[in-house]
Amino acid sequence: EDKVVQSPLSLVVHEGDTVTLNCSYEVTNFRSLLWYKQEKKAPTFLFMLTSSGIEKKSGRLSSILDKKELFSILNITATQTGDSAVYLCARQGGSEKLVFGKGTKLTVNP
């Protein structure tokens, strides 16, 4: 069974801290790895990673993929309370289907 494992499952930090969220996956015809942010309802797309070692960046968020070790990390620097959310990682395999991890719940306290 294809699995995507995220860690930690939850994390509480203070504003200004830097956090690293982890995502490991099993590979079956790997195509891409995606990160989403889910605040209250609809997950919103953050990054799609297809190649190893190439960092994707958007403001204070960045992500990188290691296809050899089968994992990805999502970094958030100088966290703000608005970063509080569940961060979901998903792997796309041989079809258009995405397999999601359980998510990491990030709480940023003022």
Added chain:
Amino acid sequence: DGGITQSPKYLFRKEGQNVTLSCEQNLNHDAMYWYRQDPGQGLRLIYYSQIVNDFQKGDIAEGYSVSREKKESFPLTVTSAQKNPTAFYLCASSIAALSLYNEQFFGPGTRLTVL
């Protein structure tokens, strides 16, 4: 105003009743998907459709049914055979069913509570 809409936002039903959740998109996307999310869990795929008049079972299709008569619409019926229907249901779409990289866009979700 492009996007994916789901209705209703909240839905309450009595046990044993079938209920249909609506999902509409005006993004001209070929593929549409239904996911279920339970507390502390990730998204689990119920059904997906790559093209009109065609759909495939996902990982947890039992107790659910779908139709795809129009490109824009992909309604999900939760039948009385679904043992634990109370959950948050998310609909998504992606631009091309057979595209190499599949970024999915999500609707706002429907929270179904079965009493």
